[in-house]
Amino acid sequence: GENVEQHPSTLSVQEGDSAVIKCTYSDSASNYFPWYKQELGKGPQLIIDIRSNVGEKKDQRIAVTLNKTAKHFSLHITETQPEDSAVYFCAASFGGRRALTFGSGTRLQVQP
Amino acid sequence: SQTIHQWPATLVQPVGSPLSLECTVEGTSNPNLYWYRQAAGRGLQLLFYSVGIGQISSEVPQNLSASRPQDRQFILSSKKLLLSDSGFYLCAWSRGGDTEAFFGQGTRLTVV
Numbered sequence: 665g666e667n668v669e670q671h672p673s674t675l676s677v678q679e680g681d682s683a684v685i686k687c688t689y690s691d692s693a694s695n696y697f698p699w700y701k702q703e704l705g706k707g708p709q710l711i712i713d714i715r716s717n718v719g720e721k722k723d724q725r726i727a728v729t730l731n732k733t734a735k736h737f738s739l740h741i742t743e744t745q746p747e748d749s750a751v752y753f754c755a756a757s758f759g760g761r762r763a764l765t766f767g768s769g770t771r772l773q774v775q776p
Numbered sequence: 777s778q779t780i781h782q783w784p785a786t787l788v789q790p791v792g793s794p795l796s797l798e799c800t801v802e803g804t805s806n807p808n809l810y811w812y813r814q815a816a817g818r819g820l821q822l823l824f825y826s827v828g829i830g831q832i833s834s835e836v837p838q839n840l841s842a843s844r845p846q847d848r849q850f851i852l853s854s855k856k857l858l859l860s861d862s863g864f865y866l867c868a869w870s871r872g873g874d875t876e877a878f879f880g881q882g883t884r885l886t887v888v
Contacts, residue, residue, distance in 0.1 A: 670819075695874055696874040696875065698876060698877075700879075705882070705884070706881055706882065707782075707866050707868075707879030707880050707881050707882050708820070708866075708879050709879070710876050710877075710878075713876060753819065753820065755877075757873055757874035758873070761873050762808055762825055762827055762833070762872070762873040763808070763810055763822050763825045763835075763870075763873055763877075764870075764873065764877055765822075766819055766820040767819065768818070768819035769818070769819045769820075771817075
């Protein structure tokens with residue numbers, strides 16, 4: 665069935681360091697991979713996404729990479745800042761399914 | 777531009793009482809609509825989704841039901857709440873299963 669695994673569940677980094685969160689998916693037909701950031705008490709918000717015809721996408725300090733062969737994708741945050749502290753979710757689309765499937769989330773804490 | 781409204785923001789209800797959470801979307805037509813639940817420190821569990829008026833798909837058997845009386849209105853209900861229904865409920869919309877999902881701000885439900 666559709667499955668998205670996300671690691672690590674918690675991540676603590678020093679301000680200015682990089683953070684990497686990894687996800688794997690089960691369906692080789694998946695073609696859309698968004699990343700969401702959820703701040704405390706709020707709904708998740710899209711921060712970056714990638715489609716299966718692209719291997720990497722960057723937006724300022726964040727980037728996403730996709731390896732279709734291995735069926736995994738990663739979020740990279742460089743020069744982390746305290747305001748990057750939040751829960752991050754990856755997600756994947758699955759063929760014929762009308763909803764995204766989400767990973768279990770990563771709580772990122774950036775220590776000042 | 778599109779907006780999604782979800783209310784109330786917080787709710788404390790006694791066990792056995794009914795529930796009605798409402799979500800409306802503005803600025804788009806015929807959206808896919810979703811209800812997710814997020815237990816404390818956990819990921820996003822899809823409860824229901826709808827691709828049109830009166831069309832509801834349930835992802836997990838539970839004490840809850842959903843309805844879509846109008847194109848841009850999605851309601852989550854229960855006749856008798858259980859303690860296990862406590863959680864953070866999120867409404868979302870999208871244009872399809874392989875596109876960005878836009879989330880509301882969530883309702884924190886505590887059943888006492």
